[in-house]
Amino acid sequence: MESQVRGGTRWKRFALVMVPSVAATAAIGVGLAQGALAASFSVSGVDFKVTAQQLDGRNLLQYGSVATGKDLNGKDAVHPVVVSGFSDATITKMCQSVVQPLPFGLGDVTMTLKAGQGDQKIEATNIYLDVSELSTDAQFTNIDIGVAAGEGKRDANGNVVTKIQPGADGKTPGGSPYGFAQRADRAVLSNVQQRAWATTAGSFKLPGLSLSLSGGKHECEPAPKI
Template sequence: MESQVRGGTRWKRFALVMVPSVAATAAIGVGLAQGALAASFSVSGQEFKVRADKLVGHNLIQYGSIATGKDLKGKDAAHPVVVSGFSDATISNMCQSVVTPDVPFFGSITLQLNAGTQADKPVEATNLYLDVAELDTDAEFKNIDIGVAAGDPSNKTGIQPNAKPQVNPYGFAQRAEVATLSNVKQKAWATTAGTFKLSGLSLRLYQGSKECY
């Protein structure tokens, strides 16, 4: 991905919103279950919604970044996001939806994915990175540090590999040993994961808008 922001005063804007409630960022979504994170990719022109009863993640690191790609008309687009990284996470009763508008002969089409609906079989992820635009949740953090540098080598999860062109390693970030998020509702642009295990996966297409919330 080409760099859109490399530092300077723009990065200070992230500090205004990087408060503990935003540190709770938890996008779930479909990861790249290939054992290693994607080196670079262009985000689609569509956000997706995610709802979950609960997410428990370890070694949270959170910082500001830019997701770049094209809009639905093929024009260049850049989206400020809050990236949350976890060394591992479990997600209970996850629902993800994305609506594609103006499909010929059908109008809007919704793709909805559900997984981890059984209490003893949650969704499981490792090396999880989430590019989030909006979040509503109840959050609890264990051993949180606010105001650390994004690229500090003591951050156990660390910034996403090969993401440095989009991330100021000296910019504002925060970390926590454990993050527990309940009643999660969010909009996201992208999710990547080293592994992503979706127990009881159900995928459906609906005509019209049938989002998770």
């Protein structure tokens, strides 16, 4: 079974756009409101923007959670996120930008990281994306919508290959194992634009990596469309 979705969120609005169902978004929102989902680790006070021409991931598990940390003033902050986990993924033409305010009213500085711009693709294993906003064209293969997050994604032999992230103690789940989730054998995301609070991966191979700093706010532009 294959399912294709075209759409996105308005920037500055939290939404689970990868689920082709209004009920799915509502279920995630209820879980967050009831405090059923816990942060997996503390995040910085600044989010970041990522664009990519394509992300091709296998063994998707996607569920709602919250990222907790401190804002730039040191106050407690809670951010609702959708965690998208893949057992492995390839990424084409990725750009990541972080805008960091400088002290003493000196303005902003932007750190920009680019990789996979040529023929070689970025390769990642056990990658989890904690996303607050997303705009993309998505295609899923063998998708299950409405499973419990603790069910994870299993391979042909029944082994769990993608599971809910651990919590801050490294043992208990970082989200409710009974919360709403979806899983799929494969998810291909094209023309990706997202804001995120964290990305973790078991391994991350970045061919052609380049890093630059520039004064002011200069976030990544959308990658060339497929």
